[in-house]
Amino acid sequence: MGPNPVWQTEALTDVMPLEAGMRVLDMGCGTALSSIFLAKEFGVEVWATDLWVKPDENLRRVAESHVQDQVHPIYAEAHALPFAEHFFDALVSIGAYHYFGTDDLYLGYYSRFVKRGGQIGIVLPGLAEECETLPPPGLEPYWKWDFCAWHSPAWWRQHWEKTGLVTVKVADRLPDGWRDWLQWNEACDRDSGAPEWEAQMLRTDTGRMLGFSRVVARRNS
Ligand SMILES: C[S@@+](CC[C@H](N)C(=O)[O-])C[C@H]1O[C@@H](n2cnc3c(N)ncnc32)[C@H](O)[C@@H]1O
Numbered sequence: 001m002g003p004n005p006v007w008q009t010e011a012l013t014d015v016m017p018l019e020a021g022m023r024v025l026d027m028g029c030g031t032a033l034s035s036i037f038l039a040k041e042f043g044v045e046v047w048a049t050d051l052w053v054k055p056d057e058n059l060r061r062v063a064e065s066h067v068q069d070q071v072h073p074i075y076a077e078a079h080a081l082p083f084a085e086h087f088f089d090a091l092v093s094i095g096a097y098h099y100f101g102t103d104d105l106y107l108g109y110y111s112r113f114v115k116r117g118g119q120i121g122i123v124l125p126g127l128a129e130e131c132e133t134l135p136p137p138g139l140e141p142y143w144k145w146d147f148c149a150w151h152s153p154a155w156w157r158q159h160w161e162k163t164g165l166v167t168v169k170v171a172d173r174l175p176d177g178w179r180d181w182l183q184w185n186e187a188c189d190r191d192s193g194a195p196e197w198e199a200q201m202l203r204t205d206t207g208r209m210l211g212f213s214r215v216v217a218r219r220n221s
Pocket of ligand 1: 052
């Protein structure tokens with residue numbers, strides 16, 4: 001659904017160590033490709049949680065990938081998660097956290113589901129730095145109002161650290177993330193008609209402002 005979720009998940013796990021047997025929440029997993037990747041690559045158990053993609057559809061995909069014992073599709077809204085507190089070793093979210101996580105109070109809710117000392121990691125579309133006014137100069141023809149939820153790594157660091165609930169270990173941009181995004185967009189365009197304006201936006205920007213923010217934190221005790 002988002003720009004290649006497996007590439008983004010791989011980039012997250014470069015800086016977010018996972019061990020076999022860990023319990024991982026994949027929040028906003030979409031078609032669960034990131035969940036399947038995590039199960040296969042790291043031997044973790046994943047709760048593949050999403051709102052727009054129904055769990056029976058994801059279960060079919062999970063079974064076709066032979067990880068039905070490790071990946072559990074769940075239908076849930078991000079503010080009403082059906083899990084016990086401290087249940088997870090790690091919370092992962094790819095291309096989704098900006099839909100619900102920019103609220104100042106959300107991390108306080110979300111972080112309760114990970115153990116003390118457990119990890120919380122996100123990769124999502126973002127800006128290199130915050131702009132005083134939006135759209136960023138040059139991107140006016142392509143800008144949609146909801147891109148206002150795209151934020152810089154520094155913004156996310158401050159957004160999370162001001163709660164005192166977590167310690168941010170990494171807040172950076174994926175190296176050359178815009179190139180991956182564009183490559184994915186062009187490949188989808190050939191297959192299924194991904195929007196040409198989005199590719200044009202990325203070509204115009206050439207990574208100056210657009211890319212992926214990556215943030216990893218540990219829950220404080
Ligand atoms: C752009 S898609 C990304 C999906 C997938 N992670 C990927 O990278 O392909 C964003 C996902 O966020 C999920 N999402 C958005 N708002 C949500 C909410 N309030 N609660 C749960 N999931 C939500 C949607 O269901 C959707 O699948």
